[in-house]
Amino acid sequence: MRSKAELHVHIEGTLEPELVVELARRNRIELPTFDVEAIRARYDFADLQSFLDIYYENTAVLRTEQDFYDLAAAYLGRARAQGVRHAEIFFDPQAHLSRGVSLEVVFGGLTAAMKDSDVSAALILCFLRDRGAEEAEQVLRAALPYRDHFIGVGLDSAEVGHPPSLFRHVFDIAAAEGLRRVAHAGEEGGPDYVWEALDILRVERIDHGIRAMEDPRLVARLRDERIPLTVCPLSNVRLRAVPSLRDHILPAMLDEGLVVTVNSDDPAYFGGYVEDNYRALREELGMTDAQLDQIARNSFDASFVRV
Numbered sequence: 060m061r062s063k064a065e066l067h068v069h070i071e072g073t074l075e076p077e078l079v080v081e082l083a084r085r086n087r088i089e090l091p092t093f094d095v096e097a098i099r100a101r102y103d104f105a106d107l108q109s110f111l112d113i114y115y116e117n118t119a120v121l122r123t124e125q126d127f128y129d130l131a132a133a134y135l136g137r138a139r140a141q142g143v144r145h146a147e148i149f150f151d152p153q154a155h156l157s158r159g160v161s162l163e164v165v166f167g168g169l170t171a172a173m174k175d176s177d178v179s180a181a182l183i184l185c186f187l188r189d190r191g192a193e194e195a196e197q198v199l200r201a202a203l204p205y206r207d208h209f210i211g212v213g214l215d216s217a218e219v220g221h222p223p224s225l226f227r228h229v230f231d232i233a234a235a236e237g238l239r240r241v242a243h244a245g246e247e248g249g250p251d252y253v254w255e256a257l258d259i260l261r262v263e264r265i266d267h268g269i270r271a272m273e274d275p276r277l278v279a280r281l282r283d284e285r286i287p288l289t290v291c292p293l294s295n296v297r298l299r300a301v302p303s304l305r306d307h308i309l310p311a312m313l314d315e316g317l318v319v320t321v322n323s324d325d326p327a328y329f330g331g332y333v334e335d336n337y338r339a340l341r342e343e344l345g346m347t348d349a350q351l352d353q354i355a356r357n358s359f360d361a362s363f364v365r366v
């Protein structure tokens with residue numbers, strides 16, 4: 060199996076139904092069902108928002124430092140088995156702060172699991188774009204006492220209607236703190252969102268970015284500046300950003316000379332971890348070993364931490 064880095068994975072999106080049930084019982088939280096298969100059966104999504112509704116609902120079982128430890132330890136174990144040597148992991152502090160779970164608990168559990176794993180890992184703090192720029196700035200300021208625990212900031216959640224330009228100021232603060240910058244753009248939003256992420260937020264990677272392919276000038280910019288794109292093929296199919304894997308634009312992105320990487324996004328929800336994405340590209344899209352080798356090399360070139 061190829062060694063690879065994973066650069067686009069939300070730790071909350073690695074919460075498997077089995078762990079949802081275990082943590083709900085441990086924390087005495089009521090669930091609509093404690094049947095793992097019934098939980099999994101709900102994972103039939105129409106679009107990004109219908110996924111996010113369930114994703115945020117399930118995060119309610121994460122309460123204690125031990126819960127966050129168990130979540131990250133489970134992900135790192137699975138990632139290791141899928142050939143991941145290094146992971147740059149997103150987390151959504153607002154999804155926890157809004158439920159009264161402190162940053163101390165979140166950082167404590169995640170970083171302890173990272174220390175105990177032999178997979179190299181770093182955290183990227185994501186702002187929930189649908190909660191606005193003011194709250195994003197509050198979260199960043201609250202997280203600065205934990206500056207040593209994360210390497211960068213990102214932008215996720217419901218894309219359309221929440222363009223990158225709204226977050227200029229908070230990304231400027233992050234840049235001044237020496238934080239790396241990424242943003243989800245061009246997943247459901249158009250190429251204009253990718254332009255804004257580059258020009259206004261000064262991001263160093265684009266998360267998803269598949270719709271950038273609609274704009275040849277943007278493709279040229281991404282190629283010339285070697286801006287990496289963290290593409291998530293199984294996610295795109297499950298959230299219906301593409302009709303099927305066979306229709307995925309990823310091979311064309313590679314042919315354009317873009318620095319494409321392959322990632323799992325929210326593997327507990329989308330039917331596969333990162334090697335499962337590589338395998339699907341080979342089996343369903345007929346991508347060659349040489350192409351997949353290039354993608355794996357790109358993942359190390361595109362990582363912020365050298366391994």
Ligand code: HPA
Nearest residue numbers: 069215216217243324325
């Ligand atoms: N897109 C946007 N926000 C997210 C995603 C995603 O795929 N996963 C978790 N938050």
Ligand code: ZN
Nearest residue numbers: 069215243324
């Ligand atoms: Zn994502």
